[in-house]
Amino acid sequence: MAGNLNPKRTSEFPKSEGGFVREVAHRVFAAEFRESNLQAKDGHDQYSPSYLLTPTGVKVNRIFVVGTLTEKEDIGTEAQFWRGRIVDPTGAFFVSAGQYQPEAAQVLAKTTPPEFIAVIGKPSTYTTKEGNVLTSIRAESLQIVDAATRDRWVVDCAKHTMERLERLKGDNPDAVKAKEHYSTNVEHYRAMVAQAIESLAK
Amino acid sequence: MKEIATKIEARFCELGVKVQPDEIETRLDQLINKFKVPPEEARRNVINYFLKVHNIPRTEFFEKRETPQVKTSEIKEDGKWVTVRGKIVQLWESNQESIAQAGLLGDESGTIKFTKWTKAGLPSVEEGKSYLFKNVITSEWQGQFNIKLNKTSEIIPLKEDIEVGSTPVEFSGAIVDVQSGSGLIKRCPECNRALVKGACGEHGKVEGIYDLRIKAVLDDGEKVQDILLNREITEALIGITLDKAKEMATEALDQAVVLDFIKNRLVGRYFMVSGAKLDRFILVETIKQDVRPIDEDIKRLLATPVAQEA
Numbered sequence: 001m002a003g004n005l006n007p008k009r010t011s012e013f014p015k016s017e018g019g020f021v022r023e024v025a026h027r028v029f030a031a032e033f034r035e036s037n038l039q040a041k042d043g044h045d046q047y048s049p050s051y052l053l054t055p056t057g058v059k060v061n062r063i064f065v066v067g068t069l070t071e072k073e074d075i076g077t078e079a080q081f082w083r084g085r086i087v088d089p090t091g092a093f094f095v096s097a098g099q100y101q102p103e104a105a106q107v108l109a110k111t112t113p114p115e116f117i118a119v120i121g122k123p124s125t126y127t128t129k130e131g132n133v134l135t136s137i138r139a140e141s142l143q144i145v146d147a148a149t150r151d152r153w154v155v156d157c158a159k160h161t162m163e164r165l166e167r168l169k170g171d172n173p174d175a176v177k178a179k180e181h182y183s184t185n186v187e188h189y190r191a192m193v194a195q196a197i198e199s200l201a202k
Numbered sequence: 203m204k205e206i207a208t209k210i211e212a213r214f215c216e217l218g219v220k221v222q223p224d225e226i227e228t229r230l231d232q233l234i235n236k237f238k239v240p241p242e243e244a245r246r247n248v249i250n251y252f253l254k255v256h257n258i259p260r261t262e263f264f265e266k267r268e269t270p271q272v273k274t275s276e277i278k279e280d281g282k283w284v285t286v287r288g289k290i291v292q293l294w295e296s297n298q299e300s301i302a303q304a305g306l307l308g309d310e311s312g313t314i315k316f317t318k319w320t321k322a323g324l325p326s327v328e329e330g331k332s333y334l335f336k337n338v339i340t341s342e343w344q345g346q347f348n349i350k351l352n353k354t355s356e357i358i359p360l361k362e363d364i365e366v367g368s369t370p371v372e373f374s375g376a377i378v379d380v381q382s383g384s385g386l387i388k389r390c391p392e393c394n395r396a397l398v399k400g401a402c403g404e405h406g407k408v409e410g411i412y413d414l415r416i417k418a419v420l421d422d423g424e425k426v427q428d429i430l431l432n433r434e435i436t437e438a439l440i441g442i443t444l445d446k447a448k449e450m451a452t453e454a455l456d457q458a459v460v461l462d463f464i465k466n467r468l469v470g471r472y473f474m475v476s477g478a479k480l481d482r483f484i485l486v487e488t489i490k491q492d493v494r495p496i497d498e499d500i501k502r503l504l505a506t507p508v509a510q511e512a
Contacts, residue, residue, distance in 0.1 A: 025378045025421045064378055064421065066470060118470020120378045143469045152472050155496045158503050160423045197503045
């Protein structure tokens with residue numbers, strides 16, 4: 001429709017109509033992220049984004065996490081390559097930042113754990129020799145935040161997870177795919193959310 | 203059915219045509235009860251039949267219905283017939299034969315895209331002039347609404363000039379990115395455009411004027427929203443003035459320190475903004491850290507699993 005029009009002032013057109021849409025940063029708890037192992041791709045060419053489909057049926061191409069940085073380590077041989085462990089009420093995320101994420105690496109380098117950290121990044125998976133899939137986050141940005149932001153994230157993440165569990169009942173294609181692949185136990189994830197929220201109520 | 207028949211009769215009566223109610227009812231009855239046609243479809247069929255019999259053009263029968271006049275910001279539903287009063291803010295060149303004119307029209311509440319089909323055979327509109335657009339249909343594309351002018355639509359030129367305004371929108375979420383081109387920047391003294399490597403896209407190498415601004419992305423886990431903060435809002439939010447920012451940059455011999463400072467304060471935190479919507483941006487008028495209490499949410503979430511099992 002609008003794509004066939006030739007605007008005099010191109011700035012009047014939202015970028016999304018040109019085909020580029022920024023991926024939403026999804027909120028996923030560590031326990032659910034750790035159990036994710038299904039990678040999917042929309043479309044077939046090399047530019048189509050790839051996703052990690054989680055057990056509650058969200059296709060994650062970007063993730064937003066706030067937790068406590070408890071450990072960090074430079075595992076790079078020549079260039080710096082930082083790896084960190086970020087803990088939320090349900091478990092731990094592994095986060096990495098190397099030479100292609102200089103800003104995130106820099107922040108991770110100068111931060112002394114324990115500290116509240118917010119991470120925006122891309123999910124990545126690694127399959128071990130035994131065939132287990134390990135998930136981690138390749139950080140795009142990483143910043144120190146306060147305790148209030150961390151609590152707000154737990155609530156935010158809980159809300160989104162509950163909505164996804166609700167959607168699992170329906171015939172949303174991602175929900176169907178997730179149920180097929182993971183045989184998602186809704187009660188298990190509901191308990192995970194409850195545990196996260198209860199940790200705040202104390 | 204009786205009701206439908208009476209309505210049809212009344213409408214034909216207004217047009218000065220006498221139609222036998224019995225005849226309407228018989229036809230309706232046959233379609234609805236014998237041939238299982240849905241009532242709405244049957245009504246349409248019967249009306250068309252009598253229009254043909256009495257040689258009345260379709261447009262005459264239907265156009266008399268007045269569509270509600272709405273503000274552009276109130277258009278939030280697909281496939282509604284409405285009337286809009288607005289000014290042509292912009293016309294776009296169209297290279298499609300089926301489209302006569304397309305562009306942006308605005309009223310006090312905001313702007314909306316419009317398309318005028320060639321088939322509609324309507325008069326041309328001019329940029330900067332105000333019109334009453336009667337009987338236009340709303341449609342949705344990629345979450346944005348627009349209106350279409352077709353052959354049942356009418357364009358009435360207005361003498362007055364409509365002031366185009368905007369309705370503030372609100373968004374809350376976490377800032378997930380502060381984009382390059384934020385922080386301490388230089389602008390072209392001629393056209394105010396941001397300089398890239400000391401050069402303006404239009405005027406080339408110029409002596410730039412310093413400015414402070416933020417281009418960032420808010421994300422609520424469902425949608426992303428680009429936001430734009432001008433100097434005044436940026437200064438208030440991060441607590442440093444343009445002069446202070448210049449000082450910081452001079453000291454570090456690097457403009458990027460200001461950007462780092464901004465990222466450090468904003469990324470990963472929750473904010474609430476309001477402002478006017480422009481394309482994909484919100485031009486931020488107010489921004490504050492989201493500190494709404496979360497206790498209520500916690501209580502509600504704790505209660506949810508129990509409620510669902512019941």
